[in-house]
Amino acid sequence: MSDAFPQQQGVSGFVAKGSVGVTGRFVVAGPEDKGGGFDLLLGDRVILRHRVEAPAFRIAKGNPSVTMVRGNFRMEDAPSDERALRYMVLPQAAMTRIGWADGIAGNLDKGFVFLSDSPDGPPLLDLFFTLDMSLFNANGRDPSFDRISVDWVVEPNTMVWGGGEQMSHLALNGRNFPMWTSEPGVGREPGTALTDVMSADGSFAGGDFWTTNYPQPTMIFSGGHAVQIENSCYTELDLTSAGRATTRLWTGSADFALFVGRDVADLVGQLARDAGQRPALPDWTAGGAIVGLKDGGNSFERLEKIIAAGAAVAGLWCEDWVGIRQTSFGRRLFWDWQWNAARYPNLPERIAELKARGIRFLGYVNPYLAVDGPQYAEAEQLGYLALKQDSDEPFAVDFGEFGAGVVDFTNPAAAAWFAEEIIGKQMIDFGLDGWMADFGEYLPVDLRLHDGDPMEMHNRWPVLWAEVNHRAVASRGKTGEVVWFMRAGFTGVQAYCPLLWAGDQSVDFSRHDGIGTVITAALSSGLVGNAFSHSDVGGYTSLHGNIRTEELMMRWYELGAFSPVMRTHEGNRPDDNLQIDSTPDLLAGFVRWSRVHEALAPWIRHLRDEATTTGLPAQRALFLHYPDDRETFIIQDQYLYGAELMVAPVIEEGAVSRRVYLPGDSATVWRHVWSGEDRGPGWHVVVAPIGEPPVFYRPDTATAPLFASLKQVRDRQ
Incomplete structure (x- = not known):
């Protein structure tokens, strides 16, 4: 039997999410399969094939080990009692209705299919197919089975893209990609000197090709369909076996959304619309470069010299507006989110003077509070910090030579407090027109939240962080005027964050952590609904003698000029590295390419409007x-x-x-x-x-x- 669900029984198929009129079908296999096969089709394309001899569904009992060191994670599992769910099992009435005496079918009245590991065994996994949203749910009946894996068909010559923001590989074929937001690492290539020395202390801080601030469990198939996992649990997208893509989830219940389109561009538009309407990129960001300086009050004098040389400048970004903390890693910030008058005297007047000349001032914030700062004490008193599992004491995260508390955004009151009292009053009302909304990846899994399991909330944390920023900006009526940018993300961040940045690249040309990775980052994140991405011009991470060269700076100018936003960064060790004003040639190069970026403003605004109507990103895979x-x-x-x-x-x-x-x-x-x-x-x-x-x-x-x-x-x- 190969008929779709009959129309008169109400399950003729489902329309794929945001589709262009292609109907999904559930097709039961013939009797030669001996008890339980089916195909899931979008149009005439089989996207999932389940057979007794080759089951697409498995369950198991997990035995996880999760280790975090300064935002670098090691995820390990030793699952037991794995079961291949080969057979469909249903009441006799359902079998008889579709003409089967030996029993293989689905519950046609309600869109249910029940799977078991034996012909006569009890159902272990329920599959429910909706009719209107092309969503299907796989729900385990025994809560002790907390692992689900599903095999998806990858036809010959099909390419698969997705996975969120990937920095090493745009195509997923042939590799396994864990979906877990984390520090990407330094070097990101085990076996090389820089990566190995970063991981030598047991911190695995060197990273690997798949480590990323922004994972997203979405797979886009070149044939014209996409599969998106709606869960936030740890997941793997494994495309190491020919002919299939295996999704492994650390959960006992999983939701999958299906999309089908005319082509990949149509799919990208659908994914963007499904994520939600993104905030607009402000006009002023295209009016020149955003100059990143963190030199205290001297930043203004340096900026004037850069402008006098002829540079087109849209903004001054001083992440150290909150003060600094010197560590062995380099010059870091003091994590208390308010003006540090000692480092930036007369800052309100300076901001006003710049804005009168059309130059905006930008700062920095992240979702953590240094334990030795006054805002931490306030949050602790209000009960807005995540707690230790075994006590009511705040959980302090090790950020490398200092600790910080986690503002618990699962507590609505805490999220509202941060949006209003920190970002609203201390930043927007103070005069900031933008900021780096840093971090979001560090949520430990061994703390206690106001609401939710940290294992499930970890990947959602960047989305909650983005929502706090969005809420603060919207509360001031500044959406589309203020720009803020994030490196961390997960499914849903697109609806809140107007601009991504590619993270903390090394100051070099290395294959997996250098200048080239920001292109892959922009292309991959753009495929899943993020319209705008940019990078730290000049790179950021400088360690173990790895410092910027003039060639690197010049090449990054060229790349930055043809990005939606051109923003420089002094890096983690500014005194050891070349800066845009270090030499006459470097300054002249910056002037040249800032003007090119400014000249492209009409095109950038066109791309912004196009992203709103089509969902296509500014920087596009060919x-x-x-x-x-x-x-x-x-x-x-x-x-x-x-x-x-x-x-x-x-x-x-x-x-x-x-x-x-x-x-x-x-x-x-x-x-x-x-x-x-x-x-x-x-x-x-x-x-x-x-x-x-x-x-x-x-x-x-x-x-x-x-x-x-x-x-x-x-x-x-």
């Missing part, structure tokens, strides 16, 4: 516009900046040229911005000395004059 060109499927070191501009930053040390892929048909023309030379589709070796990153545009579009003007802007003295 296959979003060329879905039939398989050559584009694994390209992760160049991007379409909108549909009409191709950017291929130089991300290899010492390179003065690079290969660039230009997609299209025989009639397609791409024009090189700097030389005016036209090229057709295919691979090209493009000369790319410092100051001339490969950038191409479509000369047959209305925006061609804007792109053609960039050479003149770059060369203006």
Whole structure:
């Protein structure tokens, strides 16, 4: 039997979430399967295949071990009593109704399917398929079974993308990706000197290819469908076996949302809409670079020299506005979120003076409070901090040479207090027009929350943190005027956070932690509904003798200019590293590329509006516009900046040229911005000395004059 659920019984199929009219179907396998097979289809595409000899569902009892050291996690499990759920089991009435004497079917009246590990055994897992949202739930009947795994079909030649913000690999095929928000690590390549030395103390702080601030258990298939796990538990997306993608969840009940679209671009739009309407990116952020300085009162004098040199400046970002704490890691901040007058005298007047000139002031905040600060004492008195499991004392997280309390955002009163008293009064009312909303990954699993299990809340924590920021901005009527940016995330953060940044890259060209990873981060996060991403121009992490070179700074200028927001950072060890004003050449380079970024403001605003209407990100994987060109499927070191501009930053040390892929048909023309030379589709070796990153545009579009003007802007003295 291969019929879909009959219409008259109310389960003819379900419409996939946000779909374009393709109906999902549940198709029961024939009697040769001997007791329980079925297929789950979207249109004519089988996305899940369950057979007695090859079951798609398994359950087990978990035995986890979770270790955290300064935001770096080691997740281990030794599951027992694993059971393959091979058979469907149903009441005789349901079997008879569809013509089966030996019994394999679903409860057609209610959309239920029951699975067991034996033909005559009791049901162990209930599958419920909704009709309107294309959501299905897998619910275990025995609470001692707290592990569920599901195998999804990966057809030959199908590429799979997703996983949230990934920095090493855009395509998921062939690898296993744990979904757990954490510090990404330094180096992120075990076996290399920097990664190994960072992990030598047992902290596993070196990271790996899959460690990320922002995981999201979403898989996008090149055939035109997507699977999104709606749970926040620890999950693995395992694509190491040919023909299948295995999702393993540390839970006894799981929800899966299904999407189907005309192509991947349509899916990306659906995922963006499903996440919710994102806040707008303010106009002013496109009016030049945001200069990051953390030099106390001297920051203003340095900024004036940068402006006098001719730089286009939209904002001054001083993360040390709250004061500093010197540690062995470098110059860090004092985690008490209010103006430090000793470090920044007369700051309110300075902020007002800058704003009168069209330059905004930005600061810094994170969701933790230093135990030696006054805000910690206030939060403790109010009962707004997460507690130890075995006492009513606040839980202090080790952040490396100091401890901090966790403001418990599962307590509505605590979330409201932070939004109003900290961000609202101490930041927005004070005059800040933006900030870095840092961290969110560190929630330990061995503390006590006002509401919820820390194992389930850990991945949700960045979303709660984003909601607090969003709430504070909205309470002042500043949505679309204030910009704040996060590195941590999970499913749902898109509805609150207007801008991502790619985290704490090393100040180098390394494959898994250097400049190139910010491109992969922007492309991967864009696929799951995040419109705007950017990075610390110059990188951030400088340890064990790894310091910035002039070449790195110049190449990061080029990349930053073709990002929605261009923002510099002095890094964790500013005194050891080159800065944008360290030498005349570095300053001249910054001036040049800040002007280019400013010149692109009309295009950035167009991309912002396009993101609102279509859900497409500003920086796009090539296959979003060329879905039939398989050559584009694994390209992760160049991007379409909108549909009409191709950017291929130089991300290899010492390179003065690079290969660039230009997609299209025989009639397609791409024009090189700097030389005016036209090229057709295919691979090209493009000369790319410092100051001339490969950038191409479509000369047959209305925006061609804007792109053609960039050479003149770059060369203006």
